[in-house]
Amino acid sequence: MAAEVLARAGVAVTVHDRMPSPARKLLLAGHGGLNLTHSEDRDAFLPRYGTSAERLAPMLEVFGPDDLRDWCAGLGEPTFVGSSGRVFPRSFRATPLVRAWLSRLADLGVRIERRSRWTGWTDENLSLTDVDGRQDDVSSDVTVFALGGASWPRLGSDGGWVGTFSDRGVTVAPLRPANVGMRVGWSARFADRFEGTPLKHVALSVRGDGGPAVPGDAMVTRAGIEGGPVYAIGAAIRGALDHAGECVLEVDLRPALTVGQLTERLERRRPKDSVSSWLRRTIGLDPVGVALLRESHDAALPAHPATMATRVKSVPVVVTGTMPIEKAISSAGGIAWSEVDDTLMLRRLPGTFVAGEMLDWEAPTGGYLLQASFSTGVVAAQGALAWLER
Secondary structure (H helix, E strand, O other): OHHHHHHHOOOOOEEEEOOOOOOHHHHHHHHHOOOOEEOOOHHHHHHHHHHHHHHHHHHHHHOOHHHHHHHHHHOOOOEEEOOOOEEEEOOOOOHHHHHHHHHHHHHOOOEEEEOEEEEEEEOOEEEEEEOOOOEEEEOOOOEEEOOOOOOOHHHOOOOOOHHHHHHOOOOEEEEEEEOOOEEEOOOHHHHHHHOOOEEEEEEEEEOOOOOOOEEEEEEEOOOEEEEHHHHHOHHHHHHHHHHHOOEEEEEEOOOOOOHHHHHHHHOOOOOOOOHHHHHHHHHOOOHHHHHHHHHHOOOOOOOOHHHHHHHHHOEEEEEEEEOOHHHOOEEEEEEOHHHEOOOOEEOOOOOEEEOHHHEOOOOOOOOHHHHHHHHHHHHHHHHHHHHHHO
């Protein structure tokens, strides 16, 4: 994105990509339909970026969701809004978009040097190494770095840049897994039976966090739990893990009903109903929900309707850690906001700009990750143009 903005302004641009083909992470995202951005209004959109919302807000003004949709349409890939408010290309794939984009970049004169990995600086030049290990020093009037975080390292972003930037005095928060599954010590019986089973229409929150419960569908894995509502509270989970070494998730199995409404329904138990039949018939709880109740309480499940209703609304699940960063959709951490100005130029390295997941921000899945990556790419390029003019 930065290359396109710079090339449109008449700048000679070379992209150095360490992989044999560009846009690999975008192509991977396209396997799930390529969720580019989200259609919700600004008041709901900005808080998705948590503590970085204030810094990202002006960048989303420069290049926001509507701009991204117009950009896609200009590449022959009109978008549509799904039932959840998420925005996708009409083809529902990344390949046509990437193909059209690379063609546009070529028409603009952008050179893409493949298998060319940045390894640091030599004096004032960039040091790059090709696939055969040959080193080349490249000079430039301005540089935009978009080296990614550390998730999906096989696609090119392995976080290897952190030490080199730190050696230049740039403050970098440790790269940590975001939008990632959480570890839970399920019993063998529960894991054997329900691995791969969704917990549908639930709501998750972190005990003691004070934040609202996040609704959605979570997925039981053999080693834990994952899915949209887990990712949405990932920062709160990490905070609890850092503080206490473990985190208690509270799972509301019936978020659409109050304790009082559940109690009223549960009072209709037939004398011969087993616990499973009682919960299924009165409140529609499926086998994985019933099993989760049993899993989370050593004692027998209560027979009293009001007590059972309270448990259904808050099932404790103890999280002991996150899955490794290699299995994360994205990463948190990166270059501290204090290290860059409003144009995303590094204060310690004038003429050097950074964009995307290199910066210390995170967001849940739903289009927010790609949107902010595109937006920071545009802002960094505009900053680079202003630097060149000066």
